[in-house]
Amino acid sequence: xxxxxxxxNNSILHQLPFxxxxxxxxxxxxDVSHTWYQLFQATPDVNNPKQVFKFFEGxxxxxxxxxxxxxxxxxxxxxxxxxxxxxxISWLESTFAPWFDDDKxxxxxxxxxxxxxxxxxxxxxxEQTKELFQATTEINNIGSWEYNxxxxxxxxxKMTKQIHEVPEDYEPNVSEAIEFYKQGYSxxxxxxxxHKILQEGxxxxxxxxxxxxxxxxxxxxxxxxxxxxxGKTLKIFGTFQDINQQVIAEKRTKESERLLTxxxxxxxxxxxxxxxxxRKILVNKAECNYLDTSPNELIGKTDFDLYDNxxxxxxxxxxxxxxxxxxxxxxxxxxxxxxxxxITHFLTSKIPLLDLDGKAYGLIGMSMxxxxxxxxxxxxxxxxxxxxxxxxKLINFAHIVSHNLRSHSANFSMLLDFLIKEKExxxxxxxxxxxSSASDNLLDTxxxxxxxxxxxxxxxxxxKSVNLNKSIERVQQNLSAFLEKNKVQITNTIDDSLxxxxxxxxxxxxxxxxxxNAVKYRHPMRVPEITLEASKEPKGIAFSxxxxxxxxxxxxxxxxxxxMYKTFHNNKDARGLGLYIIxxxxxxxxxxxxxxxxxxxxxxxxxxxxEENE
Numbered sequence: 001x002x003x004x005x006x007x008x009n010n011s012i013l014h015q016l017p018f019x020x021x022x023x024x025x026x027x028x029x030x031d032v033s034h035t036w037y038q039l040f041q042a043t044p045d046v047n048n049p050k051q052v053f054k055f056f057e058g059x060x061x062x063x064x065x066x067x068x069x070x071x072x073x074x075x076x077x078x079x080x081x082x083x084x085x086x087x088x089i090s091w092l093e094s095t096f097a098p099w100f101d102d103d104k105x106x107x108x109x110x111x112x113x114x115x116x117x118x119x120x121x122x123x124x125x126x127e128q129t130k131e132l133f134q135a136t137t138e139i140n141n142i143g144s145w146e147y148n149x150x151x152x153x154x155x156x157x158k159m160t161k162q163i164h165e166v167p168e169d170y171e172p173n174v175s176e177a178i179e180f181y182k183q184g185y186s187x188x189x190x191x192x193x194x195h196k197i198l199q200e201g202x203x204x205x206x207x208x209x210x211x212x213x214x215x216x217x218x219x220x221x222x223x224x225x226x227x228x229x230x231g232k233t234l235k236i237f238g239t240f241q242d243i244n245q246q247v248i249a250e251k252r253t254k255e256s257e258r259l260l261t262x263x264x265x266x267x268x269x270x271x272x273x274x275x276x277x278x279r280k281i282l283v284n285k286a287e288c289n290y291l292d293t294s295p296n297e298l299i300g301k302t303d304f305d306l307y308d309n310x311x312x313x314x315x316x317x318x319x320x321x322x323x324x325x326x327x328x329x330x331x332x333x334x335x336x337x338x339x340x341x342x343i344t345h346f347l348t349s350k351i352p353l354l355d356l357d358g359k360a361y362g363l364i365g366m367s368m369x370x371x372x373x374x375x376x377x378x379x380x381x382x383x384x385x386x387x388x389x390x391x392x393k394l395i396n397f398a399h400i401v402s403h404n405l406r407s408h409s410a411n412f413s414m415l416l417d418f419l420i421k422e423k424e425x426x427x428x429x430x431x432x433x434x435x436s437s438a439s440d441n442l443l444d445t446x447x448x449x450x451x452x453x454x455x456x457x458x459x460x461x462x463x464k465s466v467n468l469n470k471s472i473e474r475v476q477q478n479l480s481a482f483l484e485k486n487k488v489q490i491t492n493t494i495d496d497s498l499x500x501x502x503x504x505x506x507x508x509x510x511x512x513x514x515x516x517n518a519v520k521y522r523h524p525m526r527v528p529e530i531t532l533e534a535s536k537e538p539k540g541i542a543f544s545x546x547x548x549x550x551x552x553x554x555x556x557x558x559x560x561x562x563x564m565y566k567t568f569h570n571n572k573d574a575r576g577l578g579l580y581i582i583x584x585x586x587x588x589x590x591x592x593x594x595x596x597x598x599x600x601x602x603x604x605x606x607x608x609x610x611e612e613n614e
Contacts, residue, residue, distance in 0.1 A: 022099065024108040027051045027071060039092075039113060041085075052111065059083045059092070070096040071109045080116070091117040143240035147174070149198070149233060160240045163220065165212035182209040182217065190222065201226035201233050207243065219247040270346075270367040273353070278302050278319045281362070290344070290369070308337035322350045323360035334367070345374045392584050407478065407512065408442045414481045434480060441478045463589060465499045466507055468534060468543065475511045486519050492532040500541045500609040506585040511545075513582045514605050518547035523600065540591070540611040546604045552597040561595060582607075 013020060013031050019039040022030040029050055037043065040055045052071070056062050062081035070077045076097045083090050094113040098106050143160030147153070154172050161170055164180055178194070181187040186208040193204040205223040212218060224238035264271050265285040273282040283298045291298065291306060303312035315334070322329050329350040336344045346367040353362040415438060419431045472492065476483065483490070500507065515530060522528040531546040552561060562583040586593050590610045597603035 019113045021052065021055075021111045021113075022108065023052050023071060023111060025072075025106070027053065027068070030108065036113070039115065056081070062094070074098050074106060089117070090115060141242065145177075145238050145240055147236040149235065156240075163212075163218070163240060163242045164210070165214045165216065180210045180212070182211050186210070193222075193224065197224050197226055197236055198233070201228060207247070218242060218244040220244075268368075270365075270369070272365045273362060274319060274365065275362045276323065276360070278316050287367075311335065311337045318350060319363060322352050322363050326352050326354070326358075326360055328352065333370070336367075343371075344369060345371045392588065395584070405442075407482075407516065408438065411438050411478060411481050412442075414485065418481070437477055437480075441474065463501045463503055466502055466504050467496075468498045468500050468507075468541075469494050469496050471504070471507050472511055472532060475508055475515060478512065479515060482516070482519065486522065486528055488519055488528045488530060490530045490532065494532055494534045494543075498534055498536075498541065500543065501611055502589055502591075502609055503585075506589060510582045510585060510607060513579070514545045514607075517579070518545060518549060518603075521549045522547070523549050523602075537608070541609045542606055543609065544604055544606040546602065548602040551599040551601050551603055552595070553599055554595070554597055562593070 013022065014034055016033040017035060019033060019036040021032040021036050024030055029052055042055065053064055053067060056064075056067055059081040060083070062079055066079065070079060073096065076095065078093060078095045080091065080093050083092065092113050093116045094111055097110045097112075099108045099110050101107050141159060143163055144157045145160055146155045148155075152174075154174055154177060156164070156170075156172060158168060161168060164170075166172075174194070178187060178191055181190045189206060190208055193206060196202045197204060203223070203225045205221065207219060207221055210218050210220050219242075221241040221243045222238065223240075224236055226233045227235040227237055261284075267284065267286065270287040270290055271282075271284040272280050272287050275281050279300050279302055280298050281300075283295050288295055288298065298306075303315045306312070307315070318329060318332075318334075321327075329348070332348050334346045334348040336346060347370050348365065348367045350366075351364045352360040353364060355361050412435070415431055415435045419428055419435070422428050422431060469492070472494070476490070518530050519528050526548055529548045532544075533546070534541060534543045536542075554561070562579050583593055586607055591608050593608070594606045595603060596606075
């Protein structure tokens, strides 16, 4: 029965998962598990008992003397030892426990060995990491601290002591360390954080104020992290950095930013900053007020989100060019069309933002609303135009008075000359009738001139619907003697019902000048012929006067034909005013005049009267 039990025990020993050996009091192996040979890289040999010392040969940390001491002991002991081989270094941990018989007599020792190389490597790496960290923190003026929970010992490194301005031999405790923090928020906060990391292992990193042993207030960055094993916190390791100058610099920067923001927000112009993608990253109040929104709504937006697509594309092209060329765009007039359709005129500047390498990473934009200035400018331009028109009308008026009255005077002079020379009573009666008609026409002309005076005080000429043929007849009556003397043949194909929108005095002046010129510059070898025509066009009436006179060399005089005091023939009566006058009269009525002429063949003057919609 005892043999069976021993066999059973041996069978169980062989199957143990850990390397286990049974050693007698003479240090010989009685039996071992299969894993023992695997761990020690040995081959089983039951016929040749080996002393246990052979298995531990060459192991650092496990001398034969120490091994023998552990084998004859009557308590449980543990030893760590290292073995080097071709495969590398292995760390082992062996536990020695006495082996008793049924009478409680020591029969030998049970040895159990495990491979702890992975855990040992971690411990070594941790120590190396701590050493490296301490060296790094010292280089960067960062201190460290460590708290051992088991011994309740707090340790400060040299740098941490320097920050607290305490001697190098100073040994703090937790209570004293907390007392260094400024009373109030900082002290309460560090107390809470330290309690939390002790209870929950919660890491922290906080900016707080301390008062050094010399009474100086400092801002510090205090951090802490729990070091755990098997879920239990063993130590707390942390950093401690003097950030007083950094915090002061940040405060000054924030004060400067606040000052700059205050300044920008109170500028009476729109200010914005864009990144490389033309997204707004800063806007002032004026920009927000203009777009009727808040800064948060504008940050990250592009012009395509805010303005008409064409305007946004133009703005984006400007941005890209400023950042590409690194050349500011200063004082350019721009137009913004918002999504609601409103138009604003701006005087815009864009300046590239450059990094330390001189590359653009965005731009600063400034826009001054000049819409009111543009309106004032338009008003001023209109006023100048009004003044120019008034001056032109005044000049026209003076020329009308001079030119038309001179025509009436010439007509009177010729009729009186006919009357003096005429002997026949009937012919004298007829000439007296013509003088009476000429007198009536002179009075009508004076009335029309008075009307011109009234019209000249009004920017918008009071055009009336005038029968074209009646105006022609009146002119013919005024020029009757002149036309008869020169045996002028007039062909009028104009519809009697045709009306034109014009100033009556201007219309008669235009007809009179064109008919007079057609006779004055008649061809000496031909009877003067004048053809009057008119036609309706989409936007008004085209009235033309065609003659068979001398014609004008348009290649030579085309750009001067309507100039003041410009003459094109050797006629002693030519003053160069007629065409100039009628061109200004026509343009004052929003019309225009053209000429087509050939030398020795004649000319065609076409006047276009703009017909306003009723």
